[in-house]
Amino acid sequence: MKEELIISGRNIPYIDPHLNIWHWPIPAYLFLGGLAAGLLFFAGLYTLMGKEKQLPTAVKWATFVAPFALVLGLFFLFIDLKHQWYFWRLYLTFRIESPMSWGAWVLMAITPLSFVWAATYIKELIPGFVWKPAFLNRMEAWFINNRRFFASIMVFLALVLGIYTGILLSAFNARPLWNTALLGPLFLVSGMSTGAAVILWMSKDAQERHLFARIDLVLIAIELFFIIHLFMGFMAGPEVQQDAAQLFLGGRYTWAFWGLVVGAGLVVPALLEILKLRGLKIPVAIPALLIILGGLIFRIIMVEAGEATRYLY
Amino acid sequence: MRYAMAIDTKKCVGCSDCVVACQLENNVPSGYCRDWVTETVHGSYPNIEMELRSERCNHCDNAPCVRCCPTGASHIVEGGVVLVTPNMCIGCGACIESCPYDARFSHPDGHVDKCTFCIHRVRKGLQPACVSVCPTKCMYFGDLDDPSSEVSKMLRTRQYKVLAPEAGTKPQVYYLV
Numbered sequence: 001m002k003e004e005l006i007i008s009g010r011n012i013p014y015i016d017p018h019l020n021i022w023h024w025p026i027p028a029y030l031f032l033g034g035l036a037a038g039l040l041f042f043a044g045l046y047t048l049m050g051k052e053k054q055l056p057t058a059v060k061w062a063t064f065v066a067p068f069a070l071v072l073g074l075f076f077l078f079i080d081l082k083h084q085w086y087f088w089r090l091y092l093t094f095r096i097e098s099p100m101s102w103g104a105w106v107l108m109a110i111t112p113l114s115f116v117w118a119a120t121y122i123k124e125l126i127p128g129f130v131w132k133p134a135f136l137n138r139m140e141a142w143f144i145n146n147r148r149f150f151a152s153i154m155v156f157l158a159l160v161l162g163i164y165t166g167i168l169l170s171a172f173n174a175r176p177l178w179n180t181a182l183l184g185p186l187f188l189v190s191g192m193s194t195g196a197a198v199i200l201w202m203s204k205d206a207q208e209r210h211l212f213a214r215i216d217l218v219l220i221a222i223e224l225f226f227i228i229h230l231f232m233g234f235m236a237g238p239e240v241q242q243d244a245a246q247l248f249l250g251g252r253y254t255w256a257f258w259g260l261v262v263g264a265g266l267v268v269p270a271l272l273e274i275l276k277l278r279g280l281k282i283p284v285a286i287p288a289l290l291i292i293l294g295g296l297i298f299r300i301i302m303v304e305a306g307e308a309t310r311y312l313y
Numbered sequence: 314m315r316y317a318m319a320i321d322t323k324k325c326v327g328c329s330d331c332v333v334a335c336q337l338e339n340n341v342p343s344g345y346c347r348d349w350v351t352e353t354v355h356g357s358y359p360n361i362e363m364e365l366r367s368e369r370c371n372h373c374d375n376a377p378c379v380r381c382c383p384t385g386a387s388h389i390v391e392g393g394v395v396l397v398t399p400n401m402c403i404g405c406g407a408c409i410e411s412c413p414y415d416a417r418f419s420h421p422d423g424h425v426d427k428c429t430f431c432i433h434r435v436r437k438g439l440q441p442a443c444v445s446v447c448p449t450k451c452m453y454f455g456d457l458d459d460p461s462s463e464v465s466k467m468l469r470t471r472q473y474k475v476l477a478p479e480a481g482t483k484p485q486v487y488y489l490v
């Protein structure tokens with residue numbers, strides 16, 4: 001039973017009447033980070049599998065999106081800091097128990113890597129392109145010679161980045177909606193499916209499209225499975241988590257979550273993909289865009305709803 | 314040494330002197346507070362019961378705010394007191410999200426702020442400001458490891474509860490009921 005309560009004399013900005021310290025830049029960043037993680041994961045994975053020729057969009061062209069997504073995401077993170085000009089304090093320490101510290105360091109490693117990765121394909125994108133000054137060409141040649149090594153690092157970092165966007169939230173036991181170990185895997189899979197959707201959208205190659213349509217279908221199936229398990233866990237959990245689940249099962253976020261995220265963002269694009277694989281002519285942009293928007297709305301809802309869930313009062 | 318506070322809900326009248334004393338002592342910006350008074354009402358008329366609680370940071374033994382802090386700005390000092398170093402804080406809000414008591418807030422200067430158990434007074438042998446002004450003397454502060462401290466005596470002789478024990482934070486502000 002929750003207590004009926006009056007807090008005399010307290011009306012603190014961002015805290016009362018309920019917590020609202022994280023605003024739209026945080027879910028926007030979680031979306032961009034997950035998207036970049038998905039793109040870089042597939043690029044690294046298919047490089048290691050030796051599929052550069054067969055899957056040029058996944059390995060080369062789609063990775064040009066990742067550095068922009070990461071830089072924009074970092075900018076969003078920065079503007080939601082309240083003590084901005086101390087941000088460098090993140091990089092004077094490593095706090096093993098703090099997911100945000102892990103995230104800060106992973107971003108510090110994967111953002112430059114994503115720039116270099118895309119840069120080494122500029123010569124293929126623009127024939128006759130030459131780096132100036134000349135030593136950059138030597139560095140590029142060195143990177144290309146060691147591409148498999150960098151690809152394996154990139155796969156690892158992309159997985160950490162994708163999982164961290166969820167673990168960031170699940171580490172807060174004060175917010176019952178977030179406090180579940182499923183959130184890490186769920187955000188990882190969701191980020192990968194948005195990455196796969198971008199590759200699918202950009203690809204001009206029929207076989208590559210076919211492969212990524214199937215990858216997206218598998219990821220959507222896993223995501224639906226995780227979402228059902230998320231709510232099963234809440235319903236079998238303590239009272240605060242049952243209350244958190246109620247926000248989605250009749251409460252304020254019911255239509256937005258089941259309609260926009262699960263319906264329009266997962267089920268509808270999955271059905272469109274299946275019909276397309278069966279030979280129906282559907283513009284690929286429609287399912288791809290639905291998956292991407294679904295991933296964004298999912299994060300907006302999870303952040304906002306999570307902040308409204310609590311133990312007291 | 315383990316500093317803790319015990320607050321007698323049977324003696325508290327909800328005057329908010331503790332809130333004002335804290336704001337003055339710690340120069341808390343207007344519109345903000347590090348402690349506050351909560352009124353809870355159970356039941357319905359005529360079987361109705363009211364409880365008053367002066368609440369603040371619980372200086373938890375298992376402090377999620379310290380765990381989540383990416384820079385180490387949130388840290389633990391002597392007696393288990395949780396403090397924030399303003400010029401190490403980036404204002405990311407992780408500790409605010411992690412606190413089940415909503416005891417932390419974003420100071421208008423950008424860094425996070427909260428109750429310090431008035432450690433600057435305690436180090437001089439004084440009581441925290443809120444405890445020292447309480448007109449009904451319903452607040453007790455001291456060292457739980459010292460069996461002769463007032464707070465130890467109170468917890469030995471009275472029934473008590475803590476807030477949201479199920480959150481697993483092991484809070485160190487006790488409410489005598």
